[in-house]
Amino acid sequence: MNIGQSMLEALETLNGNKLRSGLTILGIVIGVGAVIAMLAIGQGAQNTITGAISGIGTNLLFVSSGNQVQDVRNPKPLTLSDAQAITDPFAAPDVLAVAPIIQGSGDVTADGQTMRVSVTGTTPVYFVMQNYSLIEGDFLTQDNLQGNASAVVIGPGVADKLFSRRNGVVGETIRINGQPFHIVGLLQSKGGGMFGSQDNQVIVPFTTAQTRLIHRSVLNEVDELYVQAASARAVPFATDEVKQILRQRHRTPVGVDDFSVFSQADFLTIATTVTGVFTIFLGGIAGISLLVGGIGIMNIMLVSVTERTREIGLRKALGARKRDILIQFLIESSMLSLIGGVIGILLGWFLGFIVGRIAAASGNPFNPAISLNAILLATLFSAAVGLFFGIYPANRAASLEPVEALRYE
């Protein structure tokens, strides 16, 4: 029997029972829609996060104290002198620059407006490493640093909130935790990063932060070191050099570092793994609803086989082979799931779009990404669901004996 004709016939049969077919299809629509939407959201999150990580430059290293993998007794904090040691061109020839970072949060006030922001204390080289650009004004200078100056560079989010504008804010004075600072520069927007929006931050000279804003117990303690390698290719060498220097300075036993060095590639790997697991998890949960939809198909096909026992008997009496009946019912069930799959893809796409809109409206721009792969996967999967859950009912129909089926009331 010709497949095109069988498909038409299957459509007619399904059409003959609109409500029932519609509800069965709805089950698949919801399942496929959920899978597509969840995969899109997971993929979108992955893109946003990896995009943010890629934005931080390929030749950067991040050094923090403590060991993420194993316990270390009495870890020593990183200090300014560690930073100094790493800049030594003989001990670390592959290191171009080092920026010490000290980080906290504070309340900034101006024009009667208050806002909670993250406060970073660092050195001028940090701006170069981070690829920041300015809307107006200048970055912090070496003079600011040495003079312990009350100068601050603010993110565009801060300007929006405090001044409701992004021009002419350089020269204004703001208060950070009650202390006056004057604005020397306004950063260009960088969007959301992996540690929250980088637009809502203020950057002050390291010295100023250390003495007036962020207090640490150890003298000259830093939270993190940003290390710029000479080139992307020099990253592994720079990593080794940094580790070597710090091991010596901290006198750590062999194999038990009390600090951690991450490169952008490390972060990318971690982020990709984490978001990948997250995506699979979301997809898996959505997959359960697809499974439920599949069971719905099986259920309805079983009812249909019972109802049409006489029809099956008649077809066999007229010369239908086992395989003809099998194919007829399989086509019906896969039609149900395929139609559901197509509508489900559209629904999933729509849901993803809505989530993207909501994210954009709440200030975390993020694009749910529907890949061709996800669509192919969903189509194949829904067809497979139809086939899988259709096989049992179809087989039942196909193995009916003609006489008994014809006698069925």
Next chain:
Amino acid sequence: MTKDLVILAEDLMKVYQMGQVEVNALAGVSLSIERGEVVAIMGPSGSGKSTLMNILGCLDLPTSGRYVLDGEVVETLNDDQLANIRNRKVGFIFQSFNLLSRTTALANVELPLRYAGKIPDRRERARAALESVGLGDRISHRPTELSGGQQQRVAIARALINNPAIIMADEPTGNLDSKVGKEILDLLLALNRDKGTTLIIVTHDPVIATQTQRIIRLRDGLVEEKK
């Protein structure tokens, strides 16, 4: 005297197991039917007429016995070959018409062709078959839009669409009044006259039986001795 036998059955038995009891629906039926014959099968209710017809039409297999249909030894055939025989050699007509109610008369008549492999002019052949039973103006009607007699005509068109060697009708007029029943019988007899199709008709109606060339009488699953 080589007779051209379409049906040769020897000692057909059909036993139904009903719990503890065995029902011998056929207790050893032997018969032969020549090509082009018109045969009536009669007998009281429960005598095994339908059971015999189902076996002769390859809808069912005997518990034991030998059956040759148009040269094919039926018990040696597999499921697909049996389906093929039902499709090509036998046209079955039922008491209750057995049309697909969702589709048109034309689609109903076309159905056996669909299972017959690649046949290019299915539509035309189905239409011609409907015309030959006098329903040329009803091809797109659904069974529910047709009278009983018209429905049985559709069933006849469906039975003859593949030019079968034999048409088997199990009480084809049982659900029709005598006038319409006669029309249906005339149609079947005309088929026999024009195309030489072998006809086997199960009936309770002696008037119908007298129009056939031979009557096989069943009683309790056995053929009664001919008078």
